[in-house]
Amino acid sequence: MVNSWDGALVDRCRRGDRQAIEKLIREYEKPVYNAAYRILGNPEDAADATQSVFLKAFENLDRYDANYKFFSWIYRIAVNESINQFKRNRKLEPLEDDSVADTSGPDSTVESGDLAHWIQDGLMALTHDYRTVVVLRHFSDLSYREIGDVLDIPEKTVKSRLYSARQSMKERLLANGIHL
Amino acid sequence: MLEARALQLINAEIDGELKPGESAELEAILESSAEARAMKAEMLKLVNLLDSVPEQAPPEVLTGRILDRIPVGKRPWNFALANLVSSFQPIPAGLAFATGLLLTVGVYELSPEQHAPDDLNSMVGTMLMESQPDSTAQDARLAISAPGVLGSVALSDIGDVLILSVDVAAEQKTEIVIAMANAGLGFRGIARGPSSEPEVGEYFEVTEGDLHVVSETSRPFNVYLRRVGNGAIRPQSLGIEVTQMGERVFEGSLELHGESS
Numbered sequence: 001m002v003n004s005w006d007g008a009l010v011d012r013c014r015r016g017d018r019q020a021i022e023k024l025i026r027e028y029e030k031p032v033y034n035a036a037y038r039i040l041g042n043p044e045d046a047a048d049a050t051q052s053v054f055l056k057a058f059e060n061l062d063r064y065d066a067n068y069k070f071f072s073w074i075y076r077i078a079v080n081e082s083i084n085q086f087k088r089n090r091k092l093e094p095l096e097d098d099s100v101a102d103t104s105g106p107d108s109t110v111e112s113g114d115l116a117h118w119i120q121d122g123l124m125a126l127t128h129d130y131r132t133v134v135v136l137r138h139f140s141d142l143s144y145r146e147i148g149d150v151l152d153i154p155e156k157t158v159k160s161r162l163y164s165a166r167q168s169m170k171e172r173l174l175a176n177g178i179h180l
Numbered sequence: 181m182l183e184a185r186a187l188q189l190i191n192a193e194i195d196g197e198l199k200p201g202e203s204a205e206l207e208a209i210l211e212s213s214a215e216a217r218a219m220k221a222e223m224l225k226l227v228n229l230l231d232s233v234p235e236q237a238p239p240e241v242l243t244g245r246i247l248d249r250i251p252v253g254k255r256p257w258n259f260a261l262a263n264l265v266s267s268f269q270p271i272p273a274g275l276a277f278a279t280g281l282l283l284t285v286g287v288y289e290l291s292p293e294q295h296a297p298d299d300l301n302s303m304v305g306t307m308l309m310e311s312q313p314d315s316t317a318q319d320a321r322l323a324i325s326a327p328g329v330l331g332s333v334a335l336s337d338i339g340d341v342l343i344l345s346v347d348v349a350a351e352q353k354t355e356i357v358i359a360m361a362n363a364g365l366g367f368r369g370i371a372r373g374p375s376s377e378p379e380v381g382e383y384f385e386v387t388e389g390d391l392h393v394v395s396e397t398s399r400p401f402n403v404y405l406r407r408v409g410n411g412a413i414r415p416q417s418l419g420i421e422v423t424q425m426g427e428r429v430f431e432g433s434l435e436l437h438g439e440s441s
Contacts, residue, residue, distance in 0.1 A: 029243060030237070043236065044407050046238075050238060054246045058250060115229060115232070115233070116233045119233050138233075139233070143197070144197055159191070163191045166227075169226060170222060180225040
């Protein structure tokens with residue numbers, strides 16, 4: 001998670017300062033990309049979504065309220081863009097399975113490199129509401145409260161989604177032969 | 181079956197979000213319930229697994245790609261989509277519908293009036309280039325030469341998007357078929373040069389994974405493509421076919437080089 005934020009940087013971006021814009025992108029590009037990657041499940045869509053997030057953020061920078069954390073604001077855009085793109089992919093490519101392909105089966109030996117594969121498979125099997133809280137908690141390292149701020153939902157809802165999502169992931173992993 | 185309260189406390193402890201006083205409550209539950217202890221152990225392993233997944237590095241070109249979309253010297257939010265899109269003139273949907281052939285995907289990707297003004301997502305893939313790609317950046321080129329048809333097709337791989345630049349002069353109505361699906365590619369838009377206006381007799385369609393572009397003129401155009409799927413299988417070539425009067429006059433393929441990270 002990006003902890004530091006210089007409000008002056010936003011002001012410079014608002015004035016069209018090229019260096020400030022580049023700095024802002026470089027500071028938030030990786031966390032935004034990673035959140036998008038985990039929600040969308042593939043690098044190409046994550047890159048597209050990340051690009052859209054920043055273009056939309058810059059276009060709407062005058063609407064950003066400096067009383068709130070910038071990362072909450074940009075994460076919110078990132079989550080919305082990623083979910084929108086995920087839905088659009090489903091609509092445009094109905095015959096294509098966005099989830100990670102099941103190539104080994106439940107009885108196969110799980111190598112360490114495959115764990116990331118099965119984790120992503122478990123994520124993609126979740127509804128996007130559940131997937132988003134897991135991504136923000138474990139891949140963006142946000143607290144319950146921060147997740148609530150990003151998604152604009154009560155902390156209680158964050159907890160309940162996160163716990164249910166973990167339970168679903170656990171069952172999915174077990175079904176795929178990953179023993180916890 | 182564990183009670184919801186026990187699950188809540190176990191998860192909160194794992195996340196470091198236990199509130200004052202809850203530690204003692206959880207301790208009591210764990211002491212009296214083997215099921216709770218097993219659940220906590222499983223959840224801990226799951227969380228450790230999740231936290232052990234390495235971060236992904238964004239494509240190296242991504243920062244540049246984003247910066248390239250922001251005009252130099254302008255306030256960033258003033259670069260209206262219309263400004264970016266105006267340099268491209270999509271083939272009118274009406275013409276395509278008149279043929280009864282058009283799949284709406286292509287038009288949806290291209291026509292700005294079909295989107296909310298701030299829907300930048302919809303424009304990804306269509307606003308990447310404002311002119312023909314630099315010939316030095318082209319990854320593959322295919323010369324097309326047949327009776328009544330002369331020109332070339334070039335492919336530029338600029339990361340997540342591939343740009344197919346078609347420049348073919350023909351003496352009569354010509355159809356160019358691009359076998360996208362066989363190459364593991366998807367359609368992301370089509371665009372004419374900056375000063376061109378759509379003309380009667382031009383249309384395109386996407387059927388069964390192939391893009392068909394029909395034209396009675398000889399104006400160059402760019403087709404925007406993107407890789408689809410999870411990238412496990414990488415295609416080697418993109419098939420190109422040219423037909424006139426229903427007869428194939430040329431067939432060839434472009435070799436796809438370089439993989440997106």
